[in-house]
Amino acid sequence: MKVNEIKVSYKQRIPSRQWPKISGSQDTAALLYERWDQDTIALYETFKVAILNNGNRVKAIIELSHGGMTGAIVDVRLLFGIVLKVAGTGIILSHNHPSATLTPSQADRQITEKIRKAGAILDIRLLDHIILAPDGSHYSFADEGIL
Secondary structure, three states, X not given: OOOOOOOOOOOOOOOHHHOOEOOOHHHHHHHHHHOOXXXXXXXXXXXXXXXXXXXXXXXXXXXXXXXXXXXXXXXXXXXXXXXXXXXXXXXEEEEEOOOOOXXXXXXXXXXXXXXXXXXXXXXXXXXXXXXXXXXXXXXXXXXXXXX
């Protein structure tokens, strides 16, 4: 009987001492905003995830999806598959609101809670969810006490 074989590997190309350290939502928002496509931030929503180690250093930022002007689909299985592959212990969710409205929608709150619960089962901490506006201003779920 034949079955597929799976091999998991991780190649660290940047020394961990060079990874950016996150100490709050201001650091996170600035880091994410500088890596956002400025040509599309006011056009459509993009959902990104910062993957952190136990020392709150950013191992990677992954663009998980981009959608339309009012939403982006988030596949939680894909998100955690990537986080587990790079041995992340914490995550920070982020997406932009092209409208520049920083208030989270009900859908934003629901996906945040769904991801928080899934992460808790896997011992992966959800540290924050940042909503970015095209001008660089942001909303932090952690700062607002939602997480």
